[in-house]
Amino acid sequence: MPGKANRAYWIIIGIGAVLFFGVLIHSSLEATRKEYEVCMTFHGVTHCATAKGASYDEAVRTAQGIDCQLLANGRDENVVCLAQQPTSVRPIQ
Numbered sequence: 367m368p369g370k371a372n373r374a375y376w377i378i379i380g381i382g383a384v385l386f387f388g389v390l391i392h393s394s395l396e397a398t399r400k401e402y403e404v405c406m407t408f409h410g411v412t413h414c415a416t417a418k419g420a421s422y423d424e425a426v427r428t429a430q431g432i433d434c435q436l437l438a439n440g441r442d443e444n445v446v447c448l449a450q451q452p453t454s455v456r457p458i459q
Contacts, residue, residue, distance in 0.1 A: 403455070
């Protein structure tokens with residue numbers, strides 16, 4: 367009879383693993399529901415990046431960060447760039 371108990375144990379472990387990964391995938395997809403294209407202009411140069419986030423603010427801030435990393439020279443300019451309003455924000459369907 368030890369074989370049946372061992373088998374049941376592994377079936378329960380398998381079901382638990384499937385449920386865990388199902389919840390993990392579902393929550394990951396929910397966290398990235400909103401997607402926006404954000405364009406930033408800095409020193410006369412414009413760059414547009416897309417980013418996803420759980421909210422409008424999170425997605426836009428992430429895209430701004432991408433843009434400013436590519437447009438600014440160094441940390442000080444990056445901070446100045448991030449403080450500016452985006453040139454445009456467009457939702458992606």
